[in-house]
Amino acid sequence: MLTVQKLRVEYKENPVGLDVRFPRISWQLQSEKRDVLQQSYEIEVSAEADFRRRLWSSGRVYSEQSSHVELAELMVRSRQRYYYRVRVWDMEDRSTEWSETAFWEMGLLAQEEWQAEWISAPLSLLDVEAEQCPLLRGSFHTAAKPLKARMYATALGLYELELNGSRVGDGYLTPGWTSYGQRLQVQAYDITAQIAAGENAVGAWLGNGWYKGNLGWDNRRHIFGSRTALLMQIHLTYEDGSEQIFATGENWTAAAGPILMSELYHGESYDARLELSGFSRAGYDDSRWSRVELITHSKEMLVAQANVPVRKIEQIKPLKLLKTPAGETVLDMGQNMVGWMQFSLDAPRGRQVELVHFEVLDRDGNVYTDNLRGARQKITYIAKGGGPESYEPRFTFQGFRYVQLTGFGEEPSLQDFTGIVLHSDMERTGFFACSNPLINQLQHNILWGQKGNFVDVPTDCPQRDERLGWTGDAQMFIRTSAYLMNVAPFFTKWLKDLSADQLDNGGVPFVIPNVLGENEHSSSAWGDAAVICPWTIYQCYGDKRILEEQYPSMQGWVEYIRQQGQDEYLWDTGFHFGDWLGLDAKPDSYKGATDTALIATAFYAYSVQLLQKTAGVLGRTEDARQYSELHSRIKEAFKHEFITPSGRLSVPTQTACVLALMFGLVEGTAKERTTDKLLKLLEESGHHLTTGFVGTPYLNLVLSEAGHTDAAYKLLLQTDYPSWLYQVTQGATTIWEHWDGIKEDGSFWSKDMNSFNHYAYGAIGDFLYRHVAGIELDEAYPGYKAFVIKPQPGGGLTWTAAALETMYGRICSEWNITADQLEMSVSVPPNTSATLYLPKADLPRVLEGDVPLEHAAGVHSTEQLEHEVKVILGSGDYKFSYKLGAQ
Structure with a gap:
């Protein structure tokens, strides 16, 4: 059926x-x-x-x-x-x-439909430098219970709303982080069940958030504005078709609330003695509150929320309570996580407790916070007394595995603490497991790196004084992220901010939303996110509209590059991050040894190639022709500049080889020599990588696609430094920023830039899904309308099981090797087809179920290739089995 x-x-x-x-x-x-x-x-x-x-x-x-x-x-x-x-x-x-x-x-589609006015706590109550957060309040009367009630809300800063004593919605850190000058999101809520006949009241909490709080590492505040404000409108529809609107305006009141300080980096201070209980309920006496001030702020930039909300996703109980050698009381959550601690206590009035959140213990087992830099990550709570009370923050989040407790007494109970995991509520779509437990832990770490860093924007780290939407990191990880979760709404929203913040000349800021200086823009491999990210979303979800909407941005970036330097076919000018954190960097440098002009020109070629394909998809025939010609000329310039007449790559680094191969910039003899050089460089390094942010995402893919999957597995399975599994053997539960974030002797790489939750190197997940499990896109049929399953067993793995929930349904690829027998299960969703490659198979020996392959239902065609059997499959669930070996 x-x-x-x-x-x-x-x-x-x-x-x-x-x-x-x-x-x-x-x-x-x-x-x-x-x-x-x-x-x-x-x-x-x-x-x-x-x-x-x-x-x-x-x-x-x-x-x-x-x-x-x-x-x-x-x-x-x-x-x-x-x-x-x-x-x-x-x-x-x-x-x-x-x-x-x-x-x-x-939602509300026209600016004219907003009757609400921007309201803010008066400066006489809280001036622009005040750290205390305001409460706002308004009330209204309904003659009857409405048939339908909707609330539309946004804020300058962060907001949380209550209606008749109950929280409105389940989103956090609303309205989210956008390019506030041009885009400010509005959330819509169905509040029908919360509205009463008669008197009703709305209460609001406001926090600094990204809008006016501390951002970046220069202690900058008020980047987007200096005053928090609320804009809120309620529409009530009654049985008789009549309507009533209640909105923020001059009749609202304001008071200083119990949140004494709230900053994304630094945490929150809360004095429960200052709580104004019941302020969001009808009948509350606000006669001693101040009248709000109306402020002038445009509504032109209001847009509906495109991304999924940030929500409380799961809860973690602490594993144990530690007493450090230094005498500190510390909770171990067992997992590097992002969110906050929810806690309970029974303390006398005025008792102050503190929670300091951090990622790792030092080598002596004591609290280590140096890598947080300026971020304090501290929650301070002052008890109101009179019985048990509980607390969790509102307008901050922390990145941590450990929590230092102060003021809770000698033996706090673990039952009083719960870790709340917070991230954008993306649907989980990818699942991967195999016979090697270290790789399974690596997959776990990749997933948790995405959870911790996809908090409304793709952040580079969730713990120190940064947490910015670095473009390079995002494009390096986007394909892996699209396996693990449905990230289409997430990147749709973020890419609109990239377009909004893009320079008039097409340059792309290093971080989106842009909070850095006016000159902090347009590094190769970073700005290329403008092209790579929309193309990847199109490929993974079949979303043509994102190409249409982002095409001016994509084209603007390519034309920006074209204007740089003397030669429009090379990019050898300007600042570039290069192969960031490459292990072949010079001492005291973050840049790897690979020539930045080679990296820049390689990514130039890649972006032009993707733009050419995008123009073709959109029917922009003339653009496609011009960019095809431009791509050919860039390839020729690359060849002239970086390949010797005998076919050798002139830059002898792993990353140079990887980029030349990945982006198709070497052909014939040059391709063979580049592949051989890469293998030789790996051999010289004891089969360890020396790549940084730019080369690492493609390294294993390039090796596998060149027919050297054995070399890719060797890299994957290394357990000593530098390797992915070194981090696992050191107890990592997320991906590190540095290969040696913690050295073998327990010391740290650096205190300045040493995040233990940084997703970039998690791009190895791409290899796990595409080559180990074998689930791969067919570029001609985006969104997995047609796809490839081509597993490449190796590395001593005896089984792998992977699944991907696509727009059409679930794709599954599972293989199991026992002795000389391979069994494989494949699921192809209805309304799709798959090209399956059975490794080391002899066509006459392959069974599907207990039927010879060629006679199985759903099998459209079979073909014996040199080392595998190619099968075209219609939708359905299949089980294949055969003896491994030559034909």
């Missing part, structure tokens, strides 16, 4: 508050049959859940498309809820039933 399931709008399930004028619908098919393809579909949209009043119908559309179907003819209206359902026909012209009904709801 064929059914339609997992209906989504703009990647989201039943979203409220969209501002996408032409929403896109996606769905999946489910069937126990093999070889299922969609022949046609029909979508209906209604104003009511029972579809009595149909607003729009696609009619029967003959197409296999089941993701990102744009409702281009539907004219959407602000605040309207739209119900939709889908049915499909298969290739045998059999129809499904209608899917279950799903919906989306539009």
